[in-house]
Amino acid sequence: MSARTPSGRAAARHGWVQALVAVLAGLAAMGVVAAFGLWAAGAAGLPGGAFPRIVAATVVTAVGGVVEPADDTGGLVAARAELTVIPLSVTLTGALVTAWGFLRPLRYRAVAGAGELAGWAGRIAVLWLLALLGLALAARQTFSVPLGDDTLGDLVDLFGLSPRIGFTTAVWPTLLFGLLWLAGVLVLALLVARGAPLPGRLLRFRTAVRPAAYAMVVLLLAYVVVGLVVALVVAATRGHPAGTSAVILLGLPNLAWPALTIGLGATWHGRVEGAFGPPMPRPLEQVLRAPDVSAVNLRTLAEHDGRVWWLVAVDAVLLLGAAFVMAARSPARTRAWRHAVRMAVALALTVLMICLVGRASASYGLSVPGIGDLGGALSGELFLRPRVWTALGLALLWGLVAGFLGALLARPAGRRGATGEEGKR
Incomplete structure (x- = not known):
């Protein structure tokens, strides 16, 4: 053709x-x-x-x-x-x-x-x-x-x-x-x-790369949808519709995607001081507003709100769903261990992307020579940074497990795609 x-x-x-x-x-x-x-x-x-x-x-x-x-x-x-x-x-x-x-x-x-x-x-x-x-x-x-x-x-x-x-x-x-x-x-x-x-030369990589890439996009979009539902529920029950709308339209993935990594067990470090009042979940703000740099992870957040542990369950369900989608779009006879490896690599790259784009830092202030900073409403600081290597290691581990289980679940359901030589190796 x-x-x-x-x-x-x-x-x-x-x-x-x-x-x-x-x-x-x-x-x-x-x-x-x-x-x-x-x-x-x-x-x-x-x-x-x-x-x-x-x-x-x-x-x-x-x-x-x-x-x-x-x-x-x-x-x-x-x-x-x-x-x-x-x-x-x-x-x-x-x-x-x-x-x-x-x-x-x-x-x-x-x-x-x-x-x-x-x-x-x-x-x-x-x-x-x-x-x-x-x-x-x-x-x-x-x-x-x-x-x-x-x-x-x-x-x-x-x-x-x-x-x-x-x-x-x-x-x-x-x-x-x-x-x-x-x-x-x-x-x-x-x-x-x-x-x-x-291009014709790249068609042979299609069955290995495209299902994993598609699964990761589905995973990211699914977490945004979950975050949207949570934001709408919060707005309906606690008020502040304008602030919630601003978060949804400007920075919903800024909160949802780091939450994905925290559900995996990753740790972020950050601090909020001064007059900064960025819209964020109350447990996160309570952790960040400390005298020193704070560790943001499941344990520290759960000290302020035990419902944070639900992030682990949400991650498990969504990762298993993404792994199932990846396996269902792969050639029918691809071995489960190959799905596990591809899922692990894809999830690690996705988490790396989140770590790069999800970090934030902001500061402002006015001072007069001889007097010093004009504190109060005229100064503030915020930063949030991930512990990258730990997050990548956890992503690899979760990806291996989810990829293997997703491949097993996809077998009874049947898979799209032709049986290829890859599945025989």
Whole structure:
């Protein structure tokens, strides 16, 4: 069968238009989610018409861009600010929509040449970089910081030294990381989607990689759905619908995916101090608000809420389900130990991804030379980092067990896919 079907010729002839649709759809989806999330968080009331620029900055950070603090505090007041966190709800939305736009012209095909796929991805990448450049240039804003009606505030106003803090975008790092993010999304889309065409030389790897990649995406999405249900229940029973909506639209995976690793037995380290009050589950906040750096794991969280142990049961059920899905999409005679190894490797890579994108750090503060920090509402710090190697080791262990059991469960149900030579080895 020819790799160049009428659908393929149409994609080649109108590739730039379809690439533009894919890019604009992805960015528009991220912009809408970011805008509603920031609006729920109260950012629409910021002065100076800053809301659109903050939305742009949120989209930039969602694709790996670098947003840096910009301050102009004069000589009287010194300011510091730092923020390193990815709004993963926005990231996930953009990845799903962009992947859909990338795969749509390639549907109904089994094979595509490497040159054709590279050309199609290249058109998307060019338009993506142009759009990201525009967002990076738009994501810049400064604000005046009111210091109150006391003597310090009067002196600042008298000498015209009112501090201004804000943010700007590092353009070149943003373009680089944004391009890497896009490449990861497109490659993952080809690995996950059953109907996505591959070059002929890579077809032999399809049965080994694609079921495991698909199972991990299902696992991540399932945990987001579980987190969404929990968030809606909390909002219905405890109030605060605006804050809950902001969490859902901006950072639900930031809480759900680290919870997956904690259910495996992993440990994160973190601390919250000062006026920081980020929305997070009460047990997590209680653990983090300690005099020293705290260990965040099942034991420490359970000291404040015993229901945390349910994370282990949720992990067990969802991992077994993912392993079953992987086995059901694999060739019928693939041995159980192969499923176990593939599941372990796939889960370890997934946990590594969570450890990289789930970490967060933020701090801000104002100080006056000779006086020191202006504490209270004008300073705070937060950070959360994983113990990576322990998390990876636990992921391998859980993956081996879940993969083996999932393969056994899939046998009576029957599997899709042809029996291949791989299953005989």
